[in-house]
Amino acid sequence: MIVVIFTLIGLGVFFPFLRILKSPISADRVAAFDTMNVILTGTIALLSLVFKNGLYLDIALVYGLLSFVETIVISRYLEAKK
Amino acid sequence: MMDIFGYSLITLGAFFYFLGGLGMFRMPDVYNRLQAGTKATTLGSFSVLIGVGLIEPSYLLKTLLIVAFIALTNPVGSSVLARAAYLRGIKPYGKTVVDEYKGDENA
DSSP states (O other), rough: HHHHHHHHHHHHEEEEEEHHHHHHOHHHHHHHHHHHHHHHHHHHHHHHHHOOOOOOHHHHHHHHHHHHHHHHHHHHHHHHHH | HHHHHHHHHHHHHHHHHHHHHHHHHOOOOOOHHHHHHHHHHHHHHHHHHHHHHHHSSEEEEHHHHHHHHHHHHHHHHHHHHHHHHHHHTTTOOTTOOOOOGGGGGGG
């Protein structure tokens, strides 16, 4: 069961990574990176179940917060740079 | 009983993660990619986190906090990014029917 779950999550991270490698447009790369960040936030919360350690939930919360700030900052930078 | 329900929720969420990643790879346009990636991964995150909270009930409060946080931040980030891409001058691809942000003079 856990193998199926992590295979699906791994494929879900792999395809945005291919998009980051392929696409020449920077907005495209930021979108793919944002998708990867959301997937990884859920995955870190899932790791708290695998390793039986509640500390991973705090790590997931902080990771989600930082990834949100990163997306906003890069978007504003792209918007201002004509 | 609760374990079976929780693990099936987590599997459903992982499947939606896979669909979001696939949409991010296959869609033809920045805006289509944002739509596919954001909506599918938001539902996947809700499902995975609530499944984790159902399997371990002592984690439920923190997972609900992360769910509320993702529900607030993920659409905001997506819409800010789409606006930035539009203002930067990235054209929607050829088959797009309507462009509401440009301002339709007939409306």
